[in-house]
Amino acid sequence: MTERTPISTxxxxxxxxxxxxxxxxxxxxxxxxxxxxPNQIEIISAEQMLDAYSSVGMPVGYNHWSYGKHFVSxxxxxxxxxxxxxxxxxxxxxxxxxxxxxENTMTMQALVIAHACYxxxxxxxxxxxxxxxxxATSIIDYLVFAKNYIMKCEExxxxxxxxxxxxxxxxxxxxxxxxxxxxxxxxxxxxKQRQRxxxxxxxxxxxxxxxxxxxxxxxxDHHDVKRYPEEPQENLLYFIEKNAPLLxxxxxxxxxIVRKIAQYFYPQRQTQVMNEGWATFWxxxxxxxxxxxxxxxxxxxxxxxxxxxxVVYQPPFDSRxxxxxxxxxxxxxxxxxxxxxxxxxxxxxxxWFPDIAGSDWKETxxxxxxxxxxxxxxxxxxxxxxxxxxxxxxxxxxDKERDLHITAIHDDPGYRDIREALSKQYxxxxxxxxxxxxxxxxxxxxxxxxxxxxHNRRPLETxxxxxxxxxxxxxxxxxxxxxxxxDNTVMDTIKCGANGIEKKSTEKDxxxxxxxxxxxx
Amino acid sequence: MSYIVDRRLNGKNKSTVNRQRFLRRYRKHIKKxxxxxxxxxxxxxxxxxxxxxxxxxxxxxxFFHHGKGGKRDMVHPGNKEFxxxxxxxxxxxxxxxxxxxxxxxxxxxxxxxxxxxxISQDEFLDFLFEDLELPNLVKRQLQGIESFKYxxxxxxxxxxxxKINVVRSxxxxxxxxxxxxxxxxxxxxxxxxxxxxxxxxxxxxxxxRKEEELELEIAKLKxxxxxxxxxxxxxxxYNLHLKQPKPTSKAVMFCLMDVSGSMNQAMKDMxxxxxxxxxxxxxxxxxKIEVVFIRHHTSAKEVDEEEFFYSRETGGTIVSxxxxxxxxxxxxxxxxxxxxxxxxxxxxxxxxxDDSPTCREILIKDILPQVQYYSYIEINPRRHQALWxxxxxxxxxxxxxxxxxxxxxxxxxxxxxxxxxxxETKRAS
Numbered sequence: 001m002t003e004r005t006p007i008s009t010x011x012x013x014x015x016x017x018x019x020x021x022x023x024x025x026x027x028x029x030x031x032x033x034x035x036x037x038p039n040q041i042e043i044i045s046a047e048q049m050l051d052a053y054s055s056v057g058m059p060v061g062y063n064h065w066s067y068g069k070h071f072v073s074x075x076x077x078x079x080x081x082x083x084x085x086x087x088x089x090x091x092x093x094x095x096x097x098x099x100x101x102x103e104n105t106m107t108m109q110a111l112v113i114a115h116a117c118y119x120x121x122x123x124x125x126x127x128x129x130x131x132x133x134x135x136a137t138s139i140i141d142y143l144v145f146a147k148n149y150i151m152k153c154e155e156x157x158x159x160x161x162x163x164x165x166x167x168x169x170x171x172x173x174x175x176x177x178x179x180x181x182x183x184x185x186x187x188x189x190x191x192k193q194r195q196r197x198x199x200x201x202x203x204x205x206x207x208x209x210x211x212x213x214x215x216x217x218x219x220x221d222h223h224d225v226k227r228y229p230e231e232p233q234e235n236l237l238y239f240i241e242k243n244a245p246l247l248x249x250x251x252x253x254x255x256x257i258v259r260k261i262a263q264y265f266y267p268q269r270q271t272q273v274m275n276e277g278w279a280t281f282w283x284x285x286x287x288x289x290x291x292x293x294x295x296x297x298x299x300x301x302x303x304x305x306x307x308x309x310x311v312v313y314q315p316p317f318d319s320r321x322x323x324x325x326x327x328x329x330x331x332x333x334x335x336x337x338x339x340x341x342x343x344x345x346x347x348x349x350x351x352w353f354p355d356i357a358g359s360d361w362k363e364t365x366x367x368x369x370x371x372x373x374x375x376x377x378x379x380x381x382x383x384x385x386x387x388x389x390x391x392x393x394x395x396x397x398x399d400k401e402r403d404l405h406i407t408a409i410h411d412d413p414g415y416r417d418i419r420e421a422l423s424k425q426y427x428x429x430x431x432x433x434x435x436x437x438x439x440x441x442x443x444x445x446x447x448x449x450x451x452x453x454x455h456n457r458r459p460l461e462t463x464x465x466x467x468x469x470x471x472x473x474x475x476x477x478x479x480x481x482x483x484x485x486x487d488n489t490v491m492d493t494i495k496c497g498a499n500g501i502e503k504k505s506t507e508k509d510x511x512x513x514x515x516x517x518x519x520x521x
Numbered sequence: 522m523s524y525i526v527d528r529r530l531n532g533k534n535k536s537t538v539n540r541q542r543f544l545r546r547y548r549k550h551i552k553k554x555x556x557x558x559x560x561x562x563x564x565x566x567x568x569x570x571x572x573x574x575x576x577x578x579x580x581x582x583x584f585f586h587h588g589k590g591g592k593r594d595m596v597h598p599g600n601k602e603f604x605x606x607x608x609x610x611x612x613x614x615x616x617x618x619x620x621x622x623x624x625x626x627x628x629x630x631x632x633x634x635x636x637x638x639x640i641s642q643d644e645f646l647d648f649l650f651e652d653l654e655l656p657n658l659v660k661r662q663l664q665g666i667e668s669f670k671y672x673x674x675x676x677x678x679x680x681x682x683x684k685i686n687v688v689r690s691x692x693x694x695x696x697x698x699x700x701x702x703x704x705x706x707x708x709x710x711x712x713x714x715x716x717x718x719x720x721x722x723x724x725x726x727x728x729x730r731k732e733e734e735l736e737l738e739i740a741k742l743k744x745x746x747x748x749x750x751x752x753x754x755x756x757x758x759y760n761l762h763l764k765q766p767k768p769t770s771k772a773v774m775f776c777l778m779d780v781s782g783s784m785n786q787a788m789k790d791m792x793x794x795x796x797x798x799x800x801x802x803x804x805x806x807x808x809k810i811e812v813v814f815i816r817h818h819t820s821a822k823e824v825d826e827e828e829f830f831y832s833r834e835t836g837g838t839i840v841s842x843x844x845x846x847x848x849x850x851x852x853x854x855x856x857x858x859x860x861x862x863x864x865x866x867x868x869x870x871x872x873x874x875d876d877s878p879t880c881r882e883i884l885i886k887d888i889l890p891q892v893q894y895y896s897y898i899e900i901n902p903r904r905h906q907a908l909w910x911x912x913x914x915x916x917x918x919x920x921x922x923x924x925x926x927x928x929x930x931x932x933x934x935x936x937x938x939x940x941x942x943x944x945e946t947k948r949a950s
Contacts, residue, residue: 048529075639099528117523317599391599392600393603405608406606409605414605432585458588459588460588468584
């Protein structure tokens with residue numbers, strides 16, 4: 001070990017020290033080949049951190065009561081000591097903005113710098129989802145545009161009116177994403193210029209679609225007519241923005257804003273394990289390197305390790321603290337495991353990962369970071385060793401069986417099944433009901449039909465689905481029908497018209513029949 | 522390269538608007554919670570906020586998600602004794618189907634049904650006194666030593682040097698210079714262009730005389746332009762401030778309480794709560810407020826707050842003694858043309874029989890014409906006595922006199938609301 005010349009010894013931070021640490025960590029990060037956006041490190045107070053929390057980390061955002069709700073509940077939890085504040089928030093922008101809390105000790109500040117400013121930052125810059133779906137250079141501008149636009153709408157049309165539209169859009173926010181098509185990059189400059197043109201153009205287009213006067217008794221030739229849209233549409237908000245018959249131009253713009261913001265957050269929802277794992281792996285690696293170089297003290301390392309271990313702790317399923325798989329824990333372990341496989345492969349590794357065992361770990365890890373999302377990352381890199389360490393087991397929950405079944409555990413025959421099941425667990429389109437726009441009755445009553453395609457017979461939660469339909473009805477303004485489809489037969493229909501909700505279910509009868517059958521037996 | 526920015530001095534209340542939106546949306550819920558809270562807790566801790574709880578499903582934001590049923594795989598960590606092929610019983614209520622695999626944890630949490638949050642004292646009082654109004658809120662003005670405040674009233678052409686508006690003056694000067702030199706500058710430019718064109722020619726071919734002429738012309742124009750003064754007196758603009766009389770809003774509140782032997786501590790506590798409510802309500806309407814405490818049994822005495830509420834006395838009751846004292850203090854210290862006077866009297870209704878008509882007389886003749894509002898509460902679960910009946914005749918004739926009966930602490934707030942309800946709503950109901 002070299003001679004120890006630590007950057008600092010106390011626990012208090014100063015701006016000079018932060019600068020020194022940042023320089024050192026940045027140097028080490030470059031030595032490891034991390035490619036980052038420039039950093040903007042902002043020191044904020046706890047109150048400001050609470051503010052940042054409730055706006056889901058966006059530095060500027062339009063006003064809406066739901067953010068107030070988050071704020072109020074976070075504040076309450078924080079005051080009562082039920083919740084600690086995150087040490088940091090980092091924003092996918094260029095320059096990459098990271099918030100550091102003033103309450104942190106010097107060690108924590110260094111940890112956060114390594115974690116956010118070099119870990120997350122390089123992930124934002126490198127990962128393919130972020131590269132395709134978000135535009136780091138323009139997001140802040142766009143948020144400013146959105147905030148101002150919504151403020152102007154509130155002035156012109158009243159807070160209640162705007163709030164109602166936003167509520168409805170938020171209900172559909174998860175369905176405002178193009179999953180397969182690369183969206184147009186958003187930029188504030190362009191937005192402003194194009195926004196007015198678009199308003200007029202859109203309205204014209206919509207009028208075109210609805211030009212036919214609705215006629216009754218049209219049903220005879222209904223089957224000959226092609227459905228509109230011809231192919232089912234997954235992006236509900238986009239479809240509404242472009243096709244809703246009675247929306248005002250400004251309302252379309254509001255729909256668009258919510259849609260764009262949903263799009264911006266889409267990659268984050270798909271890369272939680274990888275993103276946190278990557279950042280945790282790098283803060284661990286970078287700070288250990290500084291320790292080897294003698295730049296930090298033993299005390300620093302103890303404090304750092306204490307906090308690091310609690311971050312990557314995975315409580316077992318039967319623990320009081322268990323709330324699902326900890327993405328930090330899984331991500332960090334997988335990242336470290338990839339390094340291990342590259343550097344010291346065992347026989348098992350050579351069998352399971354013939355192409356990466358023994359390769360250069362930095363290259364392999366960077367490749368993994370750049371080209372995967374949680375789902376495929378787990379599918380590709382979850383090793384038997386990690387499965388064993390986590391003691392993973394897989395449960396099958398089938399409502400047709402009385403008991404739950406353990407289908408696989410952390411043993412030889414189970415590895416592949418576990419990996420498969422865990423990978424699916426991170427597949428967003430598996431977790432969210434698959435709902436698409438199926439048909440619009442263009443020539444008749446203008447009703448819109450959505451189809452929910454059931455996977456593994458999993459039904460929709462009806463109560464909230466009804467609420468969402470009411471919101472959709474507010475946007476569409478004509479009847480809204482949601483059909484739940486299984487094996488090409490419609491099981492459930494919920495219709496939301498001007499007079500409220502109507503329900504029709506074929507499934508209930510079936511169940512009752514089954515029940516009566518069982519009773520007879 | 523990293524930039525380090527200190528943002529701690531930036532505003533920290535970025536969420537205020539969102540928070541207000543939230544409160545606004547759930548106004549009804551909060552109002553209900555506040556009303557309940559007031560009847561429950563003691564009025565003395567009205568100076569803290571209140572925690573409000575709203576049923577969680579009322580504020581949930583709906584989204585499409587899976588319900589119970591169907592078939593799904595879940596992966597959990599921390600296996601201890603399971604082996605492949607085990608059957609285990611479905612846990613009750615927990616991770617049966619809904620949620621995202623974390624069913625057990627969130628379902629067993631405490632108070633998950635209610636969304637609880639804190640509102641500040643100010644917000645609490647806002648909700649508390651919502652739709653209440655001070656009757657007769659004609660603010661009286663102080664005569665003689667009226668206070669003034671200065672308000673901005675734009676920019677004018679005349680004023681004293683201390684009030685020069687530099688930006689506007691310079692803007693004026695610039696536009697004047699541009700206007701006055703426009704033609705000279707145009708000619709200067711033309712002359713310079715000509716000269717330049719001339720000088721490009723071969724020295725032999727140059728028209729020397731013309732060159733000199735142009736140079737002279739240029740010099741002359743430059744002089745003319747420079748002669749235009751940079752700032753002229755006509756450019757000067759001054760800020761105008763106007764003196765506006767500031768209406769004074771001083772109020773005095775008289776608290777009158779019977780402390781005779783028949784008033785026990787519980788009754789006094791109720792009276793105290795009523796006085797505190799009134800005090801806080803007045804405080805929201807007036808910048809400056811003074812309180813006079815008068816206690817009485819057979820004779821009246823002006824006392825401080827502590828003594829008013831807590832020292833013990835016994836003996837008979839002569840209510841008019843307190844009213845007389847109030848009248849005298851008003852005359853001496855709080856002339857009605859300077860002060861907004863509010864009177865609140867609490868008693869158990871006991872009085873010497875022949876004293877009650879005297880009370881009525883003092884109130885009608887000396888006190889009521891001077892005060893903004895006078896309220897009487899009788900803390901008495903039993904039937905009314907002479908004083909109440911005398912006062913009833915006053916209530917029938919005088920508009921800013923009100924009376925109510927309180928029999929237990931829960932009544933205080935409703936009675937208070939009754940007394941100060943907005944006139945329109947009163948009529949409507």
